[in-house]
Amino acid sequence: MKLISWNVNGIRACINKGFIDIVDALDADVFCLQETKAQPEQIEISKELYPYQYAYSAVRKGYSGTMILSRKEPLSVSYGLQIEEHDQEGRVITAEFENFYLVTVYTPNSGDGLKRLDYRMEWDKAFSSYIQSLDKPVVICGDLNVANEEIDIKNPKTNRRNAGFTDEERDSFKANLLPYLKDTFRTLYPDKVQYSWWSYRFNARKNNAGWRIDYWLVSPELMEKVEDSKILTDIYGSDHCPIELDITL
Template sequence: MKLISWNVNGIRAVLKKDFLDILYTLDADVFCIQETKAQPDQIEVDCKDLYPYQYMNSAQRKGYSGTMIFCKKEPLSIIYGMNQPEHDTEGRVITIEYEDFDLVTVYTPNSGTGLKRLDYRMEWDKAFTEYVTSLEKPVIICGDLNVANEEIDIKNPKTNHKNAGFTDEERNSFKANLLKHYKDSYRTLYPDKVEYSWWSYRFHAREKNAGWRIDYWLVDPRLWDKVEDSKILTDIYGSDHCPIELDLK
């Protein structure tokens, strides 16, 4: 089973590029998207022959946040959000249920310029962890988690130490919450490999490969024997993020 996750930084923008070609070329069983920045009536993704089942969770605020999932096989159930009204206005979470596991795609809130949303981010981390650990089946989580866990996951750790996504608070929260329950599939398989999944649009960061690894496939330990590979598809363009892939037996 092939699973793909990609922060597209605007579904309408990537639809004007090669998104459909990428969608068909990758040919995943499930394709998860974060940061759609669109309402359902603003887009139409013409891929029903490949993905007859499409689910979208949009933010109340137009042009902001949002998630989407394309599936070949119909899920047993779908949950939009976390059943927590204080956290469910920005369209950040979709959960689909299959026979053997629940798959959750998430676009974690960014702490923002000047860390103005750091306190909310800390609340979110606890609330999201509480939600995913409450699900009955083993869980696979994918998406833009907006944190580089270790220094190996970021090009310039010293100069970014107090920036959103690499503060001690965010990294410690990631370890104390999600990583307490789930395996970082890429880093578990490749403890010393240096690859990134996001590059700033500024300063020619992608050309210089001055990036961050902030997109993840997190896997419940009960499913770990099913994991074949976890990849970062750095050769695919169209967003400031690249897609990430999880292969299951």
């Protein structure tokens, strides 16, 4: 299977930047999106491309949101963590297939001044508990809003207390997800420097001053089935680039 994940930073804006042509060219079995910033009725993607489409929007319009586009119909689809406090922002969709669950997630950002850091810590624990509750191996993708190690960020020293690279967020990632899941890209490429997000400011993408905050994580028993995990840095349309997982399932 070829799986693609992409934080599109506004699906409507991304469609105006060639999104449909990119989706068509990438030719994935499943396409997972984060930060759609739209209600389901505002998203127009041909059912000929992907007949099965599942969108989960935030209560607050124009904010957050996730989506799954699939060529194969899942056995079931669920939305959120089943915890009201955490299910107001459209951040998690779970699609059940025969041998695994596919989860797309847009992890909350701790925000300017780390004003949501405490909430982010609560979210991480709740998401971890949810993943552990699933009764099949899992494949998780999305913008997890954390650069795990210094290799995953261009300027680690100057970003030490910025959202996405605080000790608290990195420790939480290690404590709540990595005991149960494999980071496919870093497992395959322990020393490779490649980023998936660049600020729109300071010519960051042109200068490759980026962060690796988008991930494909899999249950340990699925790691041997992973053929490749790629960061598609040559594809534009958002401040993130798509990431790809090739896996035999």
